[in-house]
Amino acid sequence: MISVAEKEWKDTISTNGLREEFSLVNALKNPENVYKLNLRRKRIDSIPPEIGKLKNLEVLIISGSTIKSLPKEIENCKKLKSIIANSSKLEELPSSLGNLKNLRTLKVGNCNLKSIPKEIGNIESLWELSLGHNNIKTLPQELGKLKNLTVLDISDNPIKEFPSCIVQMENLKRFWMYRSNIKQIPFEINNLKYLDHIRLSKKKIENIDSIESVMPEIMFLDKN
DSSP: OOOHHHHHHHHHOOOTTOEEESSHHHHTTSGGGEEEEEOTTOOOSBOOGGGGGOTTOOEEEOTTSOOOBOOGGGGGOTTOOEEEOTTSOOOOOOGGGGGOTTOOEEEOTTSOOOOOOGGGGGOTTOOEEEOOSSOOOOOOGGGGGOTTOOEEEOOSSOOOSOOGGGGGOTTOOEEEOTTSOOOOOOGGGGGOTTOOEEEEOGGGOTTHHHHHHHOTTSEEEEOO
16 A cells, blocks of 8 residues: 555656666666666665765665665765665664655665664655564654654554654654554644544553543554
């Protein structure tokens, strides 16, 4: 299913005669002519620093690949709007991602991540952040600066305390937090005036009845 945020960023992609490439070797032959690099399911451990030469790159897909890391030089892909890395082997994200001022979508669900760099909070353009199904225990407070974020997924992570940064994401619409270790949702979440649904494991939330009573207009979707 394509999310609302993903549909919106796709509408902003303009190929202008540029190409989609399926290997970095081919992409680097004419680096300024590539808008999309599709490395889906590639059996490689990393992406070399030369990816920074793709000045017109807008979409990077590494989902299902064995890629474990992204190079610092990805910050030179200034036009990058979407990174789709779901079900890859990513173990960490470079702090330099925080310099991608046009990034709309960052999907790193079902990887091997243990933390998120605080610099992600500098990406004010970000609409969708998918972190589900990793081994992340906390979110950096700096993520509260993501004022344009509309979709957030932190489900199936060993997070024990509700991340306070979430109640600062003033344009958040869809929030997934099921299969976490969170037991309490702060009442401040009611300040998110655009929030329309939360997907969670109801039986784990001790104050779910109270939260539902003060947010009757929100859909609470139960998922165990």
